[in-house]
Amino acid sequence: MSRQKIVAANWKMNGNRELVEQMYHGLNQESFNAEQQVIICPPAPYLASLQANISNNQVAIGAQNISENEKGAYTGEISALMLKDLQVQYVILGHSERRAMFHDSTELVAEKVAYALASGLTPILCIGETLEEREEGQTESRLSYELAPVIAKVGIESFKNVVVAYEPVWAIGTGKTASAEIAQQTHKFIRSYLASFDADVAQQVPLLYGGSVNAKNCEELFAQADIDGGLIGGASLNVEEFKKICLAV
Ligand code: 13P
Numbered sequence: 001m002s003r004q005k006i007v008a009a010n011w012k013m014n015g016n017r018e019l020v021e022q023m024y025h026g027l028n029q030e031s032f033n034a035e036q037q038v039i040i041c042p043p044a045p046y047l048a049s050l051q052a053n054i055s056n057n058q059v060a061i062g063a064q065n066i067s068e069n070e071k072g073a074y075t076g077e078i079s080a081l082m083l084k085d086l087q088v089q090y091v092i093l094g095h096s097e098r099r100a101m102f103h104d105s106t107e108l109v110a111e112k113v114a115y116a117l118a119s120g121l122t123p124i125l126c127i128g129e130t131l132e133e134r135e136e137g138q139t140e141s142r143l144s145y146e147l148a149p150v151i152a153k154v155g156i157e158s159f160k161n162v163v164v165a166y167e168p169v170w171a172i173g174t175g176k177t178a179s180a181e182i183a184q185q186t187h188k189f190i191r192s193y194l195a196s197f198d199a200d201v202a203q204q205v206p207l208l209y210g211g212s213v214n215a216k217n218c219e220e221l222f223a224q225a226d227i228d229g230g231l232i233g234g235a236s237l238n239v240e241e242f243k244k245i246c247l248a249v
Helices: 017-028 044-053 080-085 096-101 106-118 131-135 139-154 156-161 180-195 199-204 218-222 239-248
Strands: 005-010 036-041 059-063 090-093 122-127 163-166 207-210 229-232
Touching: 005 090, 005 163, 005 207, 005 239, 017 036, 017 044, 017 239, 036 090, 044 059, 080 106, 090 106, 106 122, 106 139, 122 139, 131 139, 139 156, 139 180, 156 199, 163 180, 180 199, 180 207, 180 218, 218 229, 218 239, 229 239
Parallel strands: 005 036, 005 229, 036 059, 059 090, 090 122, 122 163, 163 207, 207 229
Antiparallel strands: none
């Protein structure tokens, strides 16, 4: 069965107005494969201007986080409903940087995924093991530990509206991409784990690889059977390189 191909850009806390302009000019001119989705996740201050200026209907906008609360006295937080109000369609949740630095526990990530879904946003749920966990043979237990609370909270059926991104922590921002073989093996495990709950749903969930993807290594990664695209950090800050990655999927 053919799953949607997705290339998503996670700018993290990078970029400025100049990059926003370069990005929409560059992407508006490009025609992508009809079945593919390109997603740009800039820092929150740039969501509205990107959304207003993107005219390519294969390009959607995503946020990098949401509050688990609907509204109220939560200084500094951004709600899912505000993002919906801006016509944002996706939100990255459970990124390892948020899990490590901002106390996003597996339970909190599950709550945020539930809230995103209830608000009509599509979560891009990030999971991944550390180098130590991989070396100790704990990769699969780490990935199931991160997935299980989300499945328990929202139910496997809801994964029809979830994108999962496998991002090994040791490959993020390090230049050490997982080999295509390791990435495929791990994606296959993730799909089989989801299939242990529901085989049909598992076949439908787009699984993205993230971690030092660039214009040179993306083709081999995207050619793997269970890799449906990528979540791109550093290389998404260069419009020309990012477009090459989008065209390779
Ligand atoms: P890099 O592509 O910079 O390694 O970042 C990957 C990532 O964390 C995307 O969410």
